Amino acid sequence: MGNGSIFDENLLKTDYSPIIYAYYYKQWNEFHMAFHQHDSTEIMYVIQGDCLVEWDGGTGGREKVVKLKKGEFILLDANVPHRLIVENTCRMLNVEFGFSDHSGYVPSIKQLAAEEEPLRAMISAPTSYLMLIDPDDVYHLLKSLALELDHRGSDGGVLDRMLMSQLLIRISRLRRETENNASHQVEQYVKQSIEFMHQNYDRSIRVNEMAAHVSLHPGYLQRIFKTHSGQTLMEYLTAVRMEKAKMLLQQTDIPIADISDYVGAGSRQYFHALFKKHTKQTPIEFRNSINTHRFLDKGENI
Structure with missing residues (x-):
């Protein structure tokens, strides 16, 4: 293969085996590494302490950075310029690997991916990095x-390839579990935001207040809410208010002039404009149409 990327689609088309290029334990103390890159995928695992990993995502913009703590690791794609920054102390275990033509009795990555959907999904979703929390x-x-590599003198063998294959499967499963947990958490944030709107639609509320309620940054809450519901927070809130207004117009005798105060829609003029935009009728037209239907229903047997 031309490089050692775990995100190379050729791994799913042709038979290749994983191969280790380098592995080492290292304790870093107050160290700032220069940017560098290599033709291999790298796993950087924090055993103790913490560090920063900074990289260029290849978009031409400013570099990105993640903080790693004990029990966390990053999988960096091949040929991504990156560097390690350690402000205090960080002990790490690093492994750099790639792929060679398949040989021996251990299944190829292609064969493994055919049986392991999470591995196939990981290979098929190119990214600069994966940052994951390890359950050990x-x-x-x-x-x-x-x-095992120390025992064999780092020349590679059947068990090395088996362990490396098992490692890739475990990382792909952990990636899937992390995505599922993140998806569930997003659903919870969206659900909490919707509940907050239903409980507070009658007063003036802003995005910052909704975000504070679920302990998220306003921009992030806006983004996940729009992705999940197809509406912005304020669009959803307006829809809630209009549904409440329709219910009040239909089920109560509250004066139309007061409905805007009941649903937190601001001025009467603004409420009328919103209501007509959402229902194609003015509040008066909507209430009259409901009353007309009621009259017709009562007169059906006459």
């Missing part, structure tokens, strides 16, 4: 891999 499975596999 990944570290045990990394440690076993390093010990």
Whole structure:
């Protein structure tokens, strides 16, 4: 293969085996690494302490950075310029790997991906990096891999390839679990925001207040809400208010002039404009149409 990217679609088309290029433990103390890149995918696992990993995502914009703590790791794609920044102390285990023509009895990445959907999905979703929190499975596999490579003199073998294949499967499953958890969390944020709107539609509320209620940045809440519901927060809130207004016009005798105060829609003029935009009728026309239907219903047997 031309490089060692785990996100190369050729891994799903042709038989290749994983191969380790480098592996090492290292304790870094107050260290700022220069930007560099290599033709291999790299796993940087924090055993103790914390560090920053900064990289160029390839978009031509400013670099991005993530903070890694104990039990967290980053998988960096091949040929992504990156550097390590350690302000205090950080002990890490690093593994750099790629792929070579398939040989031996261990299934190829293509064969594994055919059986493991999370692995196939990971390979098919190119990204500059994956940052994941390890429940300990990944570290045990990394440690076993390093010990086996030490034992064999780093020349590679059947068990090395088996451990590396198992490691990639575990990382892909962990990626899937993380995505599912994140999706569930997003659903919870959206649900809490909707509940807040239904409980507070009768007063003036802003995006900042909704975001504070769910402990999120306003911009992030706006983004996930629009993605999940297809509407902005204020569009959804306006729809809630208009549905409440329709109910009040239909089910009560509250004066039309007062309805805007009941649904927190601001001035009467603004409420009338919103209502007509949403229902194609003015509030008076809507109430009259309801009363007309009631009259016709009562007169059906006459």
